[in-house]
Amino acid sequence: MRPTGALHLGHYHGALKNWVKMQSELPCLFFVADWHALTTHYDDPSIIESSTWEMVIDWLAAGVDPEKATLFIQSRVPEHAELHLLLSMVTPLGWLERVPTYKDQQEKLADRDLATYGFLGYPLLQAADVLIYRATLVPVGEDQIPHIEMMREIGRRFNHLYGKEKGFEEKALEAVKKLAGKQGKQFTEFRTAYLEQGSHEALEQGRAILAGSQSLSAADRERLQGYLEGKRKMILTEPQVRLTEASRLPGLDGGKMSKSYGNTIALREDRDSVIKKVRTMPTDPARVRRTDAGDPEKCPVWQLHKVYSDEPTKQWVQQGCRSAGIGCLECKQPVLDGILKEQEPMRERAQQYIDNPKLVRDIVFAGCDKARALAQETMREVRDAMGLSYR
Incomplete structure (x- = not known):
């Protein structure tokens, strides 16, 4: 995850809930992609470090467990950069240019200078991030499948070129x-x-x-x-896609929850602030007066009910809104209760790290050492295969 500072509930429902579930099923590595942040924000790196620590606290608050998973920072494992460089020697330029998000991001971020190799090559750095750990599964949404397929192609090409082991x-x-x-x-x-x-x-x-x-x-x-498999030596493992359940949590205005839209609720946001935000959420514009009937499908609050409310509550909302049997503040209360209940353990888990920042650094630096040991093992074989061992 790129270091964006404090995370919001959209991040939790879109990714972190899956991380927490997966860490109990498989050995997982979760890292702060600080080099990736530079591909689009190289001109203002001042907030990367503070954003990193803030984000890691949110991971821990959400339930990511350093006893079960490895947490680390990308740039603290320089082998990522080395493998990225070596892979760049054998990756056709056309493979990078055809990545679907390449032109899409250039259009969306037209205000930024993206005419750099760093931006063109970020899918290759992504591939190095995964291949260096010989990862078997990468948890992504459907929009990221082309990136994983490219990682597989790169790993396959590398094995074809350098898996020609004598004997x-x-x-x-x-x-x-x-x-x-x-x-x-x-x-x-x-x-x-x-x-x-x-x-x-x-x-x-x-x-x-x-x-x-x-x-x-x-x-x-x-x-x-x-x-x-009837192939040559498998130096780099071809990763598979693990499609994750991504519960899309809408913002307070019904649109995508995003800091840039000013419609978020932070994972650890102050209780009074959350109450104020939910109570002032826009509702169905047709409900001007308490006695006006409404349509839940046209109300941003209903989208949050889909995430936070049980079936009887949803039926209560549908019937009460359409008949004007309940008011908008009444309708919002179950959502508010659900959000506050979800946040309470997060605030509690985070407090020890806020009180003692050294705990966070110790967790991350221990994770960096563990990740680097794995990366170094892969790089020894990569260098050997490419004739760069110099024993």
């Missing part, structure tokens, strides 16, 4: 022997079933053996991944 077949067969018990025989059978019969079930079973094996080195694991 690959012999080394793969030796690695099979290292699999415990009957796993070596099963792995060979699954490989044969996939390559000769195209059985994707066999492919997944072979992958499961590799994922669960404790007897393989990282190099042997990648070697066998390539061997299983």
